Amino acid sequence: MIDINQLPTIDQLPSIETRFRAFAGPGAGKTTWLIKHVKNVLKDSKKLGVTRRIACITYTNIAAEQLLSRMDCDKSQIEVCTIHSFLYNNVIKPFAHLIKTDDDGDDLFNVAEMQGHEEHIPHADRIRRWLSTIEQRSGKRQNYYGYLNGRDSKANLVKYLGGLDYKFDNEGNIVLYSKKHVNVAVPSSNRELWIYKKKYWSDGVMHHEDVLYFANYIIRKSPRVLDFIRNRFPYIFIDEFQDTTVLQTSIVRKIADGDMTIGIIGDLAQSIYKFAGAVRTDFENLQLIGMGSYKLEQNFRSSQSIIDYLNTLRIDIQQRGYEDTPAGNPITLLVGSHSQSYRWVLDNISPDAIALAPEHRDVESIRTAVAVEGEHQVKKMFAEDSNSKRARYIHLLLTGYRWLERKNNKQAVKVVSQQLKALNPNASKFAIQKASIWILEELKKEASKRLTVHDFYLLINDHLEKKFQFKSHARFAAGGAQTFYRGCSVDEMLPFVKVDTQSDEKIRTIHSAKGTEFNHVLVCMQSSGDIERYILDAKAKLEAPSDEGRVYYVGFSRAKANLIIGVPELKDKLISALYKQGINVVRLQN
Numbered sequence: 001m002i003d004i005n006q007l008p009t010i011d012q013l014p015s016i017e018t019r020f021r022a023f024a025g026p027g028a029g030k031t032t033w034l035i036k037h038v039k040n041v042l043k044d045s046k047k048l049g050v051t052r053r054i055a056c057i058t059y060t061n062i063a064a065e066q067l068l069s070r071m072d073c074d075k076s077q078i079e080v081c082t083i084h085s086f087l088y089n090n091v092i093k094p095f096a097h098l099i100k101t102d103d104d105g106d107d108l109f110n111v112a113e114m115q116g117h118e119e120h121i122p123h124a125d126r127i128r129r130w131l132s133t134i135e136q137r138s139g140k141r142q143n144y145y146g147y148l149n150g151r152d153s154k155a156n157l158v159k160y161l162g163g164l165d166y167k168f169d170n171e172g173n174i175v176l177y178s179k180k181h182v183n184v185a186v187p188s189s190n191r192e193l194w195i196y197k198k199k200y201w202s203d204g205v206m207h208h209e210d211v212l213y214f215a216n217y218i219i220r221k222s223p224r225v226l227d228f229i230r231n232r233f234p235y236i237f238i239d240e241f242q243d244t245t246v247l248q249t250s251i252v253r254k255i256a257d258g259d260m261t262i263g264i265i266g267d268l269a270q271s272i273y274k275f276a277g278a279v280r281t282d283f284e285n286l287q288l289i290g291m292g293s294y295k296l297e298q299n300f301r302s303s304q305s306i307i308d309y310l311n312t313l314r315i316d317i318q319q320r321g322y323e324d325t326p327a328g329n330p331i332t333l334l335v336g337s338h339s340q341s342y343r344w345v346l347d348n349i350s351p352d353a354i355a356l357a358p359e360h361r362d363v364e365s366i367r368t369a370v371a372v373e374g375e376h377q378v379k380k381m382f383a384e385d386s387n388s389k390r391a392r393y394i395h396l397l398l399t400g401y402r403w404l405e406r407k408n409n410k411q412a413v414k415v416v417s418q419q420l421k422a423l424n425p426n427a428s429k430f431a432i433q434k435a436s437i438w439i440l441e442e443l444k445k446e447a448s449k450r451l452t453v454h455d456f457y458l459l460i461n462d463h464l465e466k467k468f469q470f471k472s473h474a475r476f477a478a479g480g481a482q483t484f485y486r487g488c489s490v491d492e493m494l495p496f497v498k499v500d501t502q503s504d505e506k507i508r509t510i511h512s513a514k515g516t517e518f519n520h521v522l523v524c525m526q527s528s529g530d531i532e533r534y535i536l537d538a539k540a541k542l543e544a545p546s547d548e549g550r551v552y553y554v555g556f557s558r559a560k561a562n563l564i565i566g567v568p569e570l571k572d573k574l575i576s577a578l579y580k581q582g583i584n585v586v587r588l589q590n
């Protein structure tokens with residue numbers, strides 16, 4: 001294990017050309033530092049130009065979006081993206097001709113129909129065609145159709161196929177496997193799984209996981225592609241490298257085996273994507289020529305008491321605060337149901353507190369139990385308005401504005417334009433865009449936000465009709481819908497309009513909160529056993545192959561001012577050990 005404490009700090013990085021690998025704990029300013037470094041490269045590098053840019057890569061769309069919105073500089077020479085979109089745009093699209101056929105000259109991918117990459121959702125018709133092909137090729141009746149008849153077996157098959165991914169076998173060949181375990185036998189030999197994939201490829205459908213496969217395929221077939229990438233991106237920086245997968249690491253190694261500057265940054269204790277194929281040890285073990293290892297040792301996010309608590313959980317790094325770090329409140333452990341705990345936190349700590357839980361089912365149960373009146377504004381709108389197309393239209397116009405608030409203007413205009421286009425299919429693209437921008441500008445005004453949704457809707461309809469001769473949805477007749485829209489202002493509705501259900505929710509999974517921070521956080525743990533394993537014995541569990549301990553650690557480390565932990569039951573004998581770790585126990589009354 002790397003002793004991060006012993007590494008030089010990243011401020012000692014000799015130059016912008018230095019290859020680096022940076023380790024840091026939560027809230028250490030990894031993303032902030034990366035942005036600063038990119039700005040330095042932009043300022044000082046002589047290697048950049050119109051076609052020579054800096055790539056800033058991360059692993060999830062949410063993380064890329066956050067990175068982009070935090071990059072407060074000229075972005076014309078920077079490409080901020082996920083690893084998938086980087087490889088798709090810079091390897092697969094320009095070299096698609098190399099995947100038309102395989103090494104034997106047989107059809108591999110229908111490039112003419114290729115349209116980006118998508119989530120792998122197994123498709124009933126393709127599964128049927130696949131089962132039929134493998135049955136024909138085996139030459140005997142296998143009754144594979146049985147899978148599609150039984151509800152259970154079909155669900156298992158869909159789950160298994162949806163979890164397909166690639167890995168290297170012992171001989172270094174790429175093989176297909178499923179990340180999802182199912183309890184029934186399904187066709188799972190590699191020969192059968194490749195046939196399944198080809199059902200999609202022959203239609204030009206590329207799944208996210210295929211992007212890595214084909215990028216690797218293209219690079220193997222024509223290694224000169226690597227020079228093209230290095231030439232186009234003399235600097236490649238990768239955030240959250242602890243979430244890298246074997247195929248990703250293999251491609252990164254190949255790109256870095258030439259003249260370019262690479263920098264990777266991450267936190268081993270925040271590796272929580274094993275289920276998606278992440279191999280955290282790749283970050284620890286990756287050695288590239290000329291690459292130095294550095295650390296960021298501070299925690300700029302949390303109060304001193306939270307930093308002290310986080311330090312009790314890991315051995316590879318001890319974080320320190322900075323001169324203005326507030327002392328903060330002790331960590332509180334609430335014993336009671338998750339919803340009871342969350343209510344307690346809302347009442348006693350802050351109504352803005354966030355609840356984080358490891359599992360979706362916990363998130364759902366807390367949401368149901370603590371749902372407050374206002375949170376139903378959008379649901380209420382759909383319930384009250386019998387014209388569901390109109391309700392959807394209003395909702396999406398407001399969604400467009402929420403994108404604008406997040407500085408994603410492109411998405412904002414897209415969402416609103418789609419609505420106007422659906423009602424006015426013959427309108428020109430220019431008119432649709434102009435009208436969309438007008439609506440968004442209108443929503444920016446404080447005066448518009450104070451209007452009731454009813455009046456705002458009429459204002460927009462009048463303008464679209466007069467100025468653009470656009471059609472709108474029906475006006476309101478007297479009744480429940482009109483009463484609802486008249487009783488609710490745009491301002492009151494907006495907070496409940498989510499642009500993506502994950503990052504806007506106050507009750508969320510820990511995975512969806514990765515990379516974010518909040519003032520007051522309740523982390524819901526499952527049992528007294530979890531407290532023993534992941535708090536009292538955390539040092540061992542943070543290094544364990546399974547992600548559970550690290551998932552809780554990511555949850556704890558999102559808190560800035562107050563960290564509260566909730567658990568349904570707690571053995572009395574644990575109280576004094578918890579106290580030594582800086583945690584006060586409070587038992588809630590039923």
Ligand SMILES: Nc1ncnc2c1ncn2[C@@H]1O[C@H](COP(=O)(O)OP(=O)(O)OP(=O)(O)O)[C@@H](O)[C@H]1O
Pocket residue numbers: 024025026027028029030031032033267270300301514515516517557
């Ligand atoms: N040098 C700094 N001085 C003061 N505040 C900083 C500094 N660097 C980062 N911060 C603040 O600390 C917080 C955490 O920063 P950032 O999100 O960059 O950390 P991170 O290491 O990427 O976090 P994590 O991995 O836990 O998601 C942010 O609020 C950021 O504004």
